[in-house]
Amino acid sequence: MKFAPAKVTLAVLVALSGSAFAQTAAPAAEPVDPISYNISAVSNYKYRGQDQNTSKTTGFKPALQGGVDYANPNGFYVGNWNSTVNFLTPNGDKANVEVDLYGGYKFPLGDFGMDVGALTYYYPGATQANTTELYAAASYGPVTAKYSNTVSKGYFGVGITGAHDARGTGYLNLAFAQEIMPKVTLKASVGSTMFTTDGKKAGGTDYMDYSVGASYDLGEGMSVTGSYVGANKKNSYTYAIDSSKSVNNGTFIVMLTKAI
Numbered sequence: 001m002k003f004a005p006a007k008v009t010l011a012v013l014v015a016l017s018g019s020a021f022a023q024t025a026a027p028a029a030e031p032v033d034p035i036s037y038n039i040s041a042v043s044n045y046k047y048r049g050q051d052q053n054t055s056k057t058t059g060f061k062p063a064l065q066g067g068v069d070y071a072n073p074n075g076f077y078v079g080n081w082n083s084t085v086n087f088l089t090p091n092g093d094k095a096n097v098e099v100d101l102y103g104g105y106k107f108p109l110g111d112f113g114m115d116v117g118a119l120t121y122y123y124p125g126a127t128q129a130n131t132t133e134l135y136a137a138a139s140y141g142p143v144t145a146k147y148s149n150t151v152s153k154g155y156f157g158v159g160i161t162g163a164h165d166a167r168g169t170g171y172l173n174l175a176f177a178q179e180i181m182p183k184v185t186l187k188a189s190v191g192s193t194m195f196t197t198d199g200k201k202a203g204g205t206d207y208m209d210y211s212v213g214a215s216y217d218l219g220e221g222m223s224v225t226g227s228y229v230g231a232n233k234k235n236s237y238t239y240a241i242d243s244s245k246s247v248n249n250g251t252f253i254v255m256l257t258k259a260i
Helices: 197-201
Strands: 035-042 063-071 076-088 094-109 112-122 131-140 143-150 170-181 184-194 207-219 222-231 251-259
Antiparallel strands (some): 035 063, 035 251, 094 112, 207 222
């Protein structure tokens, strides 16, 4: 899952009065629309380092993605993000679409930018993969640390069947994003998926994922991103169509995005 950060509107009025040099008040800055949209085409949709299309073994598995966000100036936000996917759930249902629904609150805390919220991943026709998490993030300059905790019984299919569930599965991500030259932003992240003892008994495996790349601003809301994404353990989801091919293999991914 991926969603755009909420936007904050800041309007400034300047007026000079009580002086022989008084001027007419400057016009207010144009308010920023609290609703934004995005659409992307990507050569391979990986989430937390793992392929979300297990139907073939090549690294080229194109996906179409897009979403909408509403950001209130007071810090509250809600949004929806969607992507094409292709995998099987433990009972054999095929997931074709991922629908993410989320909401939260962003606020400053000293020099830090804070973000808390909830996110549900929904798969129409393949509900065994449905997952809900609570998250909290802190940003300082170009660095963001985010922790997510699973509150649903299942974690993307793990823990749905049998006596053990995947509640409490944690995911910790550390991300870096910094403009290194005009229009070019360097991006890197490392994440760790951590199952509880019960989650491991249900079939979950701890692992780490990584991503490193850069984006280029093409103007008019267009950008292109190239990144190398993968994970450290060559394990596959138990419902991978071809279990001989690890969904964790590192892959170079290209994404073209239009933001409105």
